[in-house]
Amino acid sequence: MGQRLSGGRSCLDVPGRLLPQPPPSPPPVRRKLALLFAMLCIWLYMFLYSCAGSCAAAPGLLLLGSGSRAAHAPPALARGPDGTAPRLPFQAAPATPLAAGKEPAEGAASQEEQSPETLDSPSSISSFFSGSGSKQLPQAIIIGVKKGGTRALLEFLRVHPDVRAVGAEPHFFDRSYDKGLAWYRDLMPRTLEGQITMEKTPSYFVTREAPARISAMSKDTKLIVVVRDPVTRAISDYTQTLSKRPDIPTFESLTFKNRTTGLIDTSWSAIQIGIYAKHLEHWLHHFPIGQMLFVSGERLISDPAGELGRVQDFLGLKRIITDKHFYFNKTKGFPCLKKAEGSSKPHCLGKTKGRTHPEIDREVVRRLREFYRPFNLKFYQMTGQDFGWD
Numbered sequence: 267m268g269q270r271l272s273g274g275r276s277c278l279d280v281p282g283r284l285l286p287q288p289p290p291s292p293p294p295v296r297r298k299l300a301l302l303f304a305m306l307c308i309w310l311y312m313f314l315y316s317c318a319g320s321c322a323a324a325p326g327l328l329l330l331g332s333g334s335r336a337a338h339a340p341p342a343l344a345r346g347p348d349g350t351a352p353r354l355p356f357q358a359a360p361a362t363p364l365a366a367g368k369e370p371a372e373g374a375a376s377q378e379e380q381s382p383e384t385l386d387s388p389s390s391i392s393s394f395f396s397g398s399g400s401k402q403l404p405q406a407i408i409i410g411v412k413k414g415g416t417r418a419l420l421e422f423l424r425v426h427p428d429v430r431a432v433g434a435e436p437h438f439f440d441r442s443y444d445k446g447l448a449w450y451r452d453l454m455p456r457t458l459e460g461q462i463t464m465e466k467t468p469s470y471f472v473t474r475e476a477p478a479r480i481s482a483m484s485k486d487t488k489l490i491v492v493v494r495d496p497v498t499r500a501i502s503d504y505t506q507t508l509s510k511r512p513d514i515p516t517f518e519s520l521t522f523k524n525r526t527t528g529l530i531d532t533s534w535s536a537i538q539i540g541i542y543a544k545h546l547e548h549w550l551h552h553f554p555i556g557q558m559l560f561v562s563g564e565r566l567i568s569d570p571a572g573e574l575g576r577v578q579d580f581l582g583l584k585r586i587i588t589d590k591h592f593y594f595n596k597t598k599g600f601p602c603l604k605k606a607e608g609s610s611k612p613h614c615l616g617k618t619k620g621r622t623h624p625e626i627d628r629e630v631v632r633r634l635r636e637f638y639r640p641f642n643l644k645f646y647q648m649t650g651q652d653f654g655w656d
């Protein structure tokens with residue numbers, strides 16, 4: 267007949283007469299079993315907890331992920347009784363970019379080409395921790411400018427432990443505003459108390475509706491603009507389009523409305539985006555200049571730590587990102603991170619950042635410099651910074 271061993275483990279039942287009476291389990295074995303069980307419980311708890319961050323579809327797990335800050339969400343963002351996000355009162359149609367541009371440049375809001383590593387690719391550790399905290403609307407946004415160095419700035423900032431940013435460009439305030447703030451907030455990574463939520467969409471800077479829309483979300487939003495010599499920026503913009511559509515006309519022919527008279531085609535978005543003073547005026551109707559930070563795209567390359575120091579100050583962050591975080595990669599020709607966010611490996615931006623530009627006719631470059639000079643000077647006055655493009 268079977269005889270139960272101590273501890274009531276029925277799977278260990280054996281015929282009693284075949285065995286000598288077992289001595290009571292030696293305490294070390296019991297201790298090991300208890301330890302094993304405790305470890306299993308911890309592992310299970312960790313699994314469920316991290317799942318709460320990523321398995322949004324699992325209703326039973328959602329509660330685990332709701333941090334204290336969720337309670338402070340604006341009432342307009344509260345979920346309805348059915349758990350769905352409400353439509354917000356100020357929903358609007360997608361914005362038309364300020365710079366419509368010639369057909370080849372596809373307007374101001376062309377999608378950034380991202381190499382896979384620049385999209386959200388959190389390490390397993392950071393995905394585990396992303397299960398805690400709550401999603402917040404961004405307190406700071408990199409609003410521009412296209413081809414200014416916005417990706418480099420965001421990737422560098424993400425190294426800071428108090429910055430959490432969405433990897434891809436949300437394009438909420440220009441293309442998806444009708445989806446509502448709850449949709450936008452849901453795109454954001456989870457943050458803990460004291461962490462800043464950020465995103466970057468460079469087309470916001472030239473989108474007419476963006477200043478009012480961002481101000482309606484929060485008039486305290488901090489705005490960062492990475493600016494670069496408008497002539498180089500235009501060539502960089504053109505180079506990106508050329509890489510996708512090699513059959514487009516030359517930069518020189520697109521620059522002019524009339525090459526003989528030297529009249530610049532300001533409707534071409536590659537040119538239009540660089541008239542920074544004009545775009546800035548729209549923002550200043552909604553935000554004080556002190557709430558905007560202008561980062562030099564050139565210095566972001568020559569002295570990334572210096573520019574990152576200014577950005578950290580502006581965001582009220584401890585200066586954690588310093589010289590020690592960067593090295594100059596000779597093959598890439600750009601500064602790279604010694605360690606990317608959530609990784610211990612060096613990290614340079616992908617192939618779509620730091621392209622070789624085509625050679626542009628010197629006379630055309632000279633004419634463009636002449637065209638931009640008054641706008642640049644106005645921009646220096648408005649920002650109180652001389653970017654040295656002239």
Ligand SMILES: Nc1ncnc2c1ncn2[C@@H]1O[C@H](COP(=O)(O)OS(=O)(=O)O)[C@@H](OP(=O)(O)O)[C@H]1O
Nearest residue numbers: 378412413414415416417418502600601619620621
């Ligand atoms: N560290 C580092 N590595 C690589 N590239 C760097 C870096 N810092 C700034 N840049 C410059 O960033 C330019 C691309 O700007 P954006 O990221 O704003 O482009 S985009 O609007 O998001 O498409 C890109 O423009 P191009 O050189 O014309 O490709 C770079 O000059």
